Amino acid sequence: MGLKSIIVPQDKIFFELFEEQASVVCTAAELLVDIFADYTNIEEKYRKMKEIEHQGDAIAHRAYDELNRTFITPFEPEEISRLVTALDDVIDYIDDGARMLLIYEVKKTDQFMIEFAKCIRQAADEIKTGISGLRTLKDTETIKGCCIEINRLENVADEILSNAIRNLFKSNDPVDIIKLKDIYEHLEIATDKCEDVSDVFSAILIRHT
Amino acid sequence: MGLKSIIVPQDKIFFELFEEQASVVCTAAELLVDIFADYTNIEEKYRKMKEIEHQGDAIAHRAYDELNRTFITPFEPEEISRLVTALDDVIDYIDDGARMLLIYEVKKTDQFMIEFAKCIRQAADEIKTGISGLRTLKDTETIKGCCIEINRLENVADEILSNAIRNLFKSNDPVDIIKLKDIYEHLEIATDKCEDVSDVFSAILIRHT
Amino acid sequence: MGLKSIIVPQDKIFFELFEEQASVVCTAAELLVDIFADYTNIEEKYRKMKEIEHQGDAIAHRAYDELNRTFITPFEPEEISRLVTALDDVIDYIDDGARMLLIYEVKKTDQFMIEFAKCIRQAADEIKTGISGLRTLKDTETIKGCCIEINRLENVADEILSNAIRNLFKSNDPVDIIKLKDIYEHLEIATDKCEDVSDVFSAILIRHT
Numbered sequence: 001m002g003l004k005s006i007i008v009p010q011d012k013i014f015f016e017l018f019e020e021q022a023s024v025v026c027t028a029a030e031l032l033v034d035i036f037a038d039y040t041n042i043e044e045k046y047r048k049m050k051e052i053e054h055q056g057d058a059i060a061h062r063a064y065d066e067l068n069r070t071f072i073t074p075f076e077p078e079e080i081s082r083l084v085t086a087l088d089d090v091i092d093y094i095d096d097g098a099r100m101l102l103i104y105e106v107k108k109t110d111q112f113m114i115e116f117a118k119c120i121r122q123a124a125d126e127i128k129t130g131i132s133g134l135r136t137l138k139d140t141e142t143i144k145g146c147c148i149e150i151n152r153l154e155n156v157a158d159e160i161l162s163n164a165i166r167n168l169f170k171s172n173d174p175v176d177i178i179k180l181k182d183i184y185e186h187l188e189i190a191t192d193k194c195e196d197v198s199d200v201f202s203a204i205l206i207r208h209t
Numbered sequence: 210m211g212l213k214s215i216i217v218p219q220d221k222i223f224f225e226l227f228e229e230q231a232s233v234v235c236t237a238a239e240l241l242v243d244i245f246a247d248y249t250n251i252e253e254k255y256r257k258m259k260e261i262e263h264q265g266d267a268i269a270h271r272a273y274d275e276l277n278r279t280f281i282t283p284f285e286p287e288e289i290s291r292l293v294t295a296l297d298d299v300i301d302y303i304d305d306g307a308r309m310l311l312i313y314e315v316k317k318t319d320q321f322m323i324e325f326a327k328c329i330r331q332a333a334d335e336i337k338t339g340i341s342g343l344r345t346l347k348d349t350e351t352i353k354g355c356c357i358e359i360n361r362l363e364n365v366a367d368e369i370l371s372n373a374i375r376n377l378f379k380s381n382d383p384v385d386i387i388k389l390k391d392i393y394e395h396l397e398i399a400t401d402k403c404e405d406v407s408d409v410f411s412a413i414l415i416r417h418t
Numbered sequence: 419m420g421l422k423s424i425i426v427p428q429d430k431i432f433f434e435l436f437e438e439q440a441s442v443v444c445t446a447a448e449l450l451v452d453i454f455a456d457y458t459n460i461e462e463k464y465r466k467m468k469e470i471e472h473q474g475d476a477i478a479h480r481a482y483d484e485l486n487r488t489f490i491t492p493f494e495p496e497e498i499s500r501l502v503t504a505l506d507d508v509i510d511y512i513d514d515g516a517r518m519l520l521i522y523e524v525k526k527t528d529q530f531m532i533e534f535a536k537c538i539r540q541a542a543d544e545i546k547t548g549i550s551g552l553r554t555l556k557d558t559e560t561i562k563g564c565c566i567e568i569n570r571l572e573n574v575a576d577e578i579l580s581n582a583i584r585n586l587f588k589s590n591d592p593v594d595i596i597k598l599k600d601i602y603e604h605l606e607i608a609t610d611k612c613e614d615v616s617d618v619f620s621a622i623l624i625r626h627t
Contacts, residue, residue: 067624077624085617103584166312174383174592178599181387199294206276206286375521383592390596408503415485415495 011074015135017063021087022124022131024056028094029124033117035098036109042101049098056091060084074134075204082203086196090127093190094120100186104179112164116157116187123153123194130201140209143201150198157191160184220283224344226272230296231333231340233265237303238333242326244307245318251310258307265300269293283343284413291412295405299336302399303329309395313388321373325366325396332362332403339410349418352410359407366400369393429492433553435481439505440542440549442474446512447542451535453516454527460519467516474509478502492552493622500621504614508545511608512538518604522597530582534575534605541571541612548619558627561619568616575609578602 031052035045063084067077074080097116101109130146133139164184168177240261244254272293276286283289306325310318339355342348373393377386449470453463481502485495492498515534519527548564551557582602586595 064620068620078621081621081624099580103580104587162308162312169313169384169388172384174387175587175590175595177384177387178592178595179587202273202277203287203290206290371517371521378522378593378597381593383596386593386596411482411486412496412499415499 011070011072013066013070014063014074014080015131017059017066018083018087018131018134019128020059021056021063021084021091022128024052024059025087025090025094026121026124026128028052028056028091029117029121032094032098033114033121035101036113036117039101039109046098046102049095053091053095056088060088075208079200079204079207083197083200086193086200087127089193090124090190090197093186093193097183097187097190100179100183104183106179106183110180112160112167112184113187115160116184116190119153119157119160120187120190120194123150123191126150126153127194127197130198134201134204137205137209140205143205147198147201150194154191154195157188161188220279220281222275222279223272223283223289224340226268226275227292227296227340227343228337229268230265230272230293230300231337233261233268234296234299234303235330235333235337237261237265237300238326238330241303241307242323242330244310245322245326248310248318255307255311258304262300262304265297269297284417288409288413288416292406292409295402295409296336298402299333299399299406302395302402306392306396306399309388309392313392315388315392319389321369321376321393322396324369325393325399328362328366328369329396329399329403332359332400335359335362336403336406339407343410343413346414346418349414352414356407356410359403363400363404366397370397429488429490431484431488432481432492432498433549435477435484436501436505436549436552437546438477439474439481439502439509440546442470442477443505443508443512444539444542444546446470446474446509447535447539450512450516451532451539453519454531454535457519457527464516464520467513471509471513474506478506493626497618497622497625501615501618504611504618505545507611508542508608508615511604511611515601515605515608518597518601522601524597524601528598530578530585530602531605533578534602534608537571537575537578538605538608538612541568541609544568544571545612545615548616552619552622555623555627558623561623565616565619568612572609572613575606579606 028049031045031049035042035049063080067073067080075083100106126146126149130143130150133143133146137143161184165181168180168184171177237258240254240258244251244258272289276282276289284292309315335355335358339352339359342352342355346352370393374390377389377393380386446467449463449467453460453467481498485491485498493501518524544564544567548561548568551561551564555561579602583599586598586602589595
């Protein structure tokens with residue numbers, strides 16, 4: 001990190017860290033789709049997820065450290081801190097969604113879970129695109145487009161949740177209802193957290209363009 | 210909107226949008242009381258709720274757009290953004306409270322739900338009064354009074370929740386418990402979101418009076 | 419309060435209020451350990467908890483009032499407000515954790531609850547140490563150490579929650595599952611709220627050192 005600080009202009013470091021975090025979000029989302037769509041070797045896949053989550057944590061900590069050390073930041077420190085936290089939250093909720101399968105000893109995944117995961121992966125891609133745009137802030141339309149798309153995907157996730165819950169209560173096994181309802185709700189919150197990221201994008205656009 | 214921008218001084222637009230949002234909060238709260246107190250024609254009443262919620266969304270988007278376009282704002286952009294979000298959250302939780310009746314195929318409402326709805330309606334009225342006061346910030350005592358009352362109502366909702374939950378577990382049908390607990394908790398969160406609005410009122414009073 | 423304002427320099431008042439709030443957090447956490455570890459005289463112990471919670475509320479309100487009246491504040495008003503709110507949230511979640519035992523008519527506590535409570539008590543001690551350091555901001559390493567420790571304890575609480583939930587589903591009584599899951603999750607959120615306090619510590623360190 002010390003070397004990096006010499007080579008890379010200070011305020012560029014943040015963009016690198018945001019981009020690294022966004023990559024981790026995408027990798028985690030990709031793995032989540034794989035876990036739900038191909039529910040085999042779960043212990044091993046979850047170990048991989050945990051590694052990804054730790055990578056995300058490490059990047060977030062480096063970003064907070066940089067904020068502590070750096071005077072020149074590309075955006076307000078509060079905005080940087082909000083963005084790092086929001087990206088970290090997305091990763092945490094993806095990880096939670098996968099971990100709950102193990103904790104609840106879920107025997108098989110279902111179509112709703114797969115739809116949620118695909119929705120989260122799409123939002124992750126939009127996050128990655130939006131983050132790339134922050135560097136120059138020249139192409140504000142693209143960033144705005146990402147925000148609109150992430151918002152749309154959050155609405156899609158709401159719809160999936162409604163359908164999943166409605167379907168769930170056709171079962172009459174209360175223990176199953178408790179477990180699956182919790183998993184569905186966690187997956188829906190992952191898309192809320194993506195929307196938190198897009199809210200920071202919007203705030204940055206308001207202040208800096 | 211283009212025309213409006215010419216006629217209305219820029220920073221007045223925000224007060225108009227806040228007032229429109231507060232009206233939507235009141236209309237939604239009124240309908241919620243009606244739904245719980247007279248549980249008939251639910252599909253139709255819920256369609257009306259969904260329309261109201263969309264109106265709220267449209268106003269919120271206009272407010273965010275204005276924030277993007279406008280240099281002169283009556284309060285800090287962050288305060289405006291927090292207020293718009295908080296008002297939108299109140300509407301969303303009212304809408305959720307009603308939608309869950311449909312998703313869970315609830316056969317009849319109960320006294321606790323009606324009490325929650327009345328509590329939310331009272332808080333909505335206080336929000337409307339508080340919003341009107343923001344224009345001039347002359348009558349700070351009235352706005353402070355709204356904050357105190359909204360806080361009181363949030364405590365009342367806590368009490369309703371405790372009673373409702375205590376009563377609920379007298380039943381021994383776990384599926385019913387899951388459904389009704391979720392509805393009660395959502396209604397209680399609606400009053401938390403009203404408190405978020407009053408927290409923004411307090412923050413604005415701290416900074417601008 | 420009027421007298422105090424004369425004797426104590428204005429911006430010192432906030433440190434006194436933070437320290438009073440931190441003491442209340444510690445007292446509440448101590449009582450929570452006692453309630454879980456020695457589950458007797460619950461009604462009486464809960465009355466005590468309610469008193470403690472009201473003390474916390476009163477201090478929070480005094481802090482907000484001071485913010486309204488005072489021009490010279492040691493940190494940004496937003497930081498003070500966030501800190502007061504975060505401390506108040508910790509107290510509220512501790513209180514909730516205890517109250518749920520009564521509402522759910524829980525017959526006996528368990529090892530997981532005791533572990534949660536001890537974890538919360540440790541985090542409360544770190545909060546107290548961190549708050550003391552805010553006065554001079556000379557010993558930033560100690561405050562950073564508190565943040566790291568509170569974060570670690572939040573991870574410990576996550577682990578306790580996973581174990582508690584996994585164990586819980588060995589039971590097949592859905593009503594019990596609903597009750598205990600809710601209690602465990604509330605206790606875990608108490609440690610999240612401790613982390614919110616440490617996030618404010620970090621933000622203050624970033625801006626003021």
